[in-house]
Amino acid sequence: MKIMGVGGGAREHALAEAIARSAHSPEIYWVSELRNPGIYKIVKATGGEYALADTKDAGRIADLAVKWHVDMVVVGPEEPNFHGIPDEVERRGIPCIGAKRSLSIIEMSKAEMRRLQWKYNIPGKLLFKTYQSYSEALRDLERYSETLTWLQNVALKPARQAGGKGVKVVEDSQIYLHAEKQEFKERHMRWLEEYMEKYSDIEEKILVEEKVWGPEYTLQCFVDGRTVVGMPLVQDNKHAHEFDIGPETGGMGSYTGRDFLLPFITEEEYKRSIEIVEAMVKAIQDVTGEHYHGFIAGQMMLTEIEGPTLIEMYSRLGDPEGVNVLALLKTDIVDIFEAIIDERLAKMKIEFSDEATVVKSLAPKGYPDFRSLAKGHPVYVNETLIKEKGCKLYWGSAHLGLDGSITTGGSRLIEILAIDESPAKASQRIEECISLNPVKLLDGWGLFYRSDIGSAEMISRRVELAERVRRLYKYREERGTLGKRIDWLPKIGRVDPVASLLKELSFRR
Amino acid sequence: MNTPGILGIYPFGLGRENWRISRFVYYGLLALQHRGQEASSIITLGDDLHVESRRGLVEDAFNEKALLSIPGFIGVGFLSSASNDSPIVISSPIRLVLVGDGMPLLGKDRQSAWRAFAELLSDEISRTGNSLKAAVKLVEEVNGGYSFIALTEDQEMLAGRDKYGIKPLEIGSLGFDLGAIASETSALDVLGMDHVLSVGRGEVVRFDPYSIERMRVRELPNPAYCSFEYVYLARPDSILNGIPVYSVRIRMGEILAKETPATADTVIGIPETAIPFAIGYSRASGINVDLGFVTTGRRVRTAIKPSVFERLMGVQLKLNPIKSAVNGKDIILIDDSVVRGTTLRNTVWNLKRRGARRIHVRIGSPPLKFSCPFGVEIPPPDELIARSLSEEEIAEVVGADTFSFLSVNGLSQALGLPPSNLCLRCWLGGVKS
8 A cells, every 4th residue: 555645844754653553554655845754754764755745736746646557645734725736636546535625724814714614603702803905904893993893902913824834812901001012913914925825826814813712722623524533632822932821833742641531621612622523524525515525623712701711723633733643543544434435434433542642843033023033053862862862753844955964944843752651641741751861953053842741830821721721611601692792872872793793794795 | 027029921933022021020929919018110122121129118109190101012110129129221231131030159249249240140141142041050050049030131031930830920921912920929810811820940941032941950959948937928829949938827827726726615716827827727737717807008028117116107007906806705816927026025015905715825936046058037136036945935925825836847847848848937037948
């Protein structure tokens, strides 16, 4: 059997490793933009081949799949999905694990995702508005500043998935800092408009969404067009720095708890979350008439408005969250892929080992906002030391040169995984490993990572946060006001922002 | 009685240089104002370093125009009750500015001790080329009870605490943009920030444009958190070292009621610090609590006013009794601490003149007998009434029917920490803790 993978990050390294573990002993072929040292090693060990190519070029990727006579293609990242790699590969008669272009719109367009959710009335929604330009957004915010009070506390996002970048949260609830925050809002929307110029595949550029607070978690699933199978919950940590401070990244580290749950999420909340993801899959299949084959994930938050709430969707595994779950997966992944292709996941028993995992990312200084600084540094890694300390290494944004040297690609360089009975213990194990400096940049440029991920301190903070949020949404649940936004304004009277949004959406349709 | 307030705000990410940080520092300092009312400083770093040190309250020292004229996107704030206290600026070998709370044991007074500390820091950074290691080395070697925030010419912000964690320091975060360090969480709250954690004792946290790193001294002694922070210095809405100040004060009142019960019609706390103590005393004793006083004018903390005249002025303004709450009643009057007894004597007689019958004075802390080796401005020992007089004698002087302090054990119980984990030097003197 021959399997080809697409994408060159740590998530894809973990995928390649899971495929290599299969009892089918497949020959593994791979294509990505940089030569990932970890994937390269696996590919070579199975007798496969590795090619460098633009993974957004559907024709080129499909050509390689045909040339290598592979039995299936597995897509790791989102951009190949957005560019129709699964569509083209299947058109050439090769089954593909990856969301087709029209299905992956639920990730590509954050606005389409949200509209779909409102249209099908799927729980866990947020109020939103979209704009094509900065000036349009500004005019609107001005116009509605008195009547739509939610516009004061917002998340400003690129309307298209843009590499997990560009999200800013502005809570303008201290009147004395209003001028600073207003200025900041304007500046960021202007920046978003410029940043989005490079994406020509979408009209809407700026998404303004109501700001929510609460603990976040990711629910990743296998989908075969009929059945959605949930994996253990993972918590990813988006802030670049220690203590949840600093800019948004693709994820600086993640952990799983035991029994599919996180220490701050209940079984009932898991159930509601998976119902949301299932409903979204059904909705997007309904709209497109396509069958969804591959991975899907809900990036969720427990909010006071509705409890489990959908923040964004991934048409793939998360990175680093994918590394956590693949490390726990006991079932042969190739069997799962075959079941997805044949649409018989419902009959399959998928098992994960009941242990906790922690993943921590190491990135060169400069990531995420000043990537040119983070790129091109020579890397030294002592893999034996990492193994000796009971940890595992996954290569991320790195390039293996023909001379065997490795240089940084500018994004997260390496992810280190540990498995133990609790996140705190696994976190501690990684700390011990990293304290021995197993990863260095040979030119002396600094690396950074977050020591707090998975620690007992972090988890108790998340538990405390979840308890406060739960108290609020349970209160709403008791009163039957879950998901309702109730407001009364002097001289105007009762205001219902949900009704105004629905009116706007139906007008659009 | 006072200790400075310090604050640092640091933006991250693309566009970080667009923040005008002065107003954030201003409002953060407002929430730390109780820690010092004689000198206010706003320091910013952008294209250049700006150090603005002015006399008086933050509100008086900086108006809107002044704030708008201070550029810079990294900000540090400093407050003190000594008008000659100011941020330390070192120009070489490494240019840096430093603000500190408490005192490293490197000099006779706070200003000279902090200057020596800042000079050592500058030298050490220059010698090692690593500001984080340099600061940790200093924390390892320099004894004292202190916390500091330093800003270097390389846009690095260092924040650290002594090995025992005597002086507090807390960390906050705002959105994907700002990180902050402050003496108390009240400053983080007012800025709309999430309080994330305390800086650990013996730990230095370094913010640079691309990362946050933290490092701790190798050998960590037992903690010795300043107990006076919980009794008086900190705001009741602050959480220090994971312990909420308000809950501690409530418990102190409850324990006080158990240790030294009294029969009375009502419990009254002297504003504002002693009000939670009175609530606690009331809960444990079952005696109702009343509002006994109304304050006039701005909030003034009498204990930290420098001159006797101003202090007495302060008492008149601060503590106007509510006659109908006290007339004809037996009262348990609670204060947080007693320094000279002047304020208390005035207050007791004021109440009696308004018709109060018996007054049982209860103090939410042990007898204050010693000066603070770490720079909390406590009057000299010969001005401390508890050093010279017994409880019975104090009762006589202030005109109370009975008078008692909280025991040291009661204090430790209220904090939920053994005495060995607290700094108790102002109550017990230079005993080993």
